[in-house]
Amino acid sequence: MQDRKDAGHDRSGLRGDCARCFGLCCVALPFAASADFALDKPAGKPCPNLRDDHRCGIHTRLRQQGFTGCTVYDCFGAGQKVSQVVFGGRDWRTAGEDGEDARLMFEVFPVVRHLHELMWYVTEALALGAARPVHGELRRALERTEQLTLLPPVELVALDVDAHRREVNVLLLRASELARAGVRRGKGRPKDRRGADLIGARLNRTDLRGASLRGACLIAADLTGADLRDADLIGADLRNANLTDADLTGAFFLTQPQVDAARGSTGTRLPGSVSRPAHWTARS
Known part of the structure; x- marks a missing residue:
């Protein structure tokens, strides 16, 4: 991390x-x-x-x-x-x-x-x-x-x-x-998905550790259980994205509005810079 x-x-x-x-x-x-x-x-x-x-x-x-x-x-x-x-x-x-x-x-x-x-x-x-x-x-x-x-x-x-x-x-x-720089996905480099169109994408349990998701459109994407540790999320559109049980530990440039616009659960792990929204359920 x-x-x-x-x-x-x-x-x-x-x-x-x-x-x-x-x-x-x-x-x-x-x-x-x-x-x-x-x-x-x-x-x-x-x-x-x-x-x-x-x-x-x-x-x-x-x-x-x-x-x-x-x-x-x-x-x-x-x-x-x-x-x-x-x-x-x-x-x-x-x-x-x-x-x-x-x-x-x-x-x-x-x-x-x-x-x-x-x-x-x-x-x-x-x-x-x-x-x-x-x-x-x-x-x-x-x-x-x-x-x-x-x-x-x-x-x-x-x-x-x-x-x-x-x-x-x-x-x-x-x-x-x-x-x-020090994060590796398996044997390769972290994925670069800057500005990617990922509307409704099925990314559940995907390894996105250390990925660049700068400006990516993740509206309604399924990120259930995804590994987003140490990912760059600046400007990513997370409206209605499902972050249930996703791990965002160490993710940076993540703002409260992004988190508030997404769906999540008590199992979603967040960086200390943001708070868990009150409307999130035990399992979204």
Whole structure:
């Protein structure tokens, strides 16, 4: 299993804290009526379930009410950063009579969310002992990304997030290669399934240890009992994937939204960076 160490970076600021946010995800983001959302909502319009105190009125019943999409969303702490730091605690409801400040806040939120997600990945890469050769560059990338989140709102909106992500992704890819270098599948190298179309694939009990599944589409894939130890899962789409009894010990770049979107059981082994979803059953 991949050796990890405490990189000395606190992730608490990269976890959503709804108590310090003004319900930005419930207002800024659009969603369309589908299996994930019970109704249409345009960007910038408050969800009808959002209360005046910025709390969700059906938070404990989101799945039952048809809002599964809300249960698998994570702002990575961008909500409180935008609410309390970038806009200094100003509520979007009273951010300006013409509504311009509120619109700017809604445009800034997804930008900071992308940057915070990137910081989450970089922080995890810094905890990979085998990735020490690139730790120096990763620390500089983390500092630079944090600095970008503190730019004035107008500069944040104009920021080329994709260009910055591409630069940092080079380091994340290198960290992944170093972390997986010592893993072998049988007598060969770990499989490279980056960007693979694996929708509904039957991968039950498949040996995927140390595999690269970066950006792979695993929607509704059967991964029952699969060995995913030390696998790179950055950007993998795990919606409705069956992880019952799968072993993801040591898997890295796995986020809570990915796990929440999948199905699993008490027999599913997860890395310490994520929590077992409450909706998972004893045997899915």
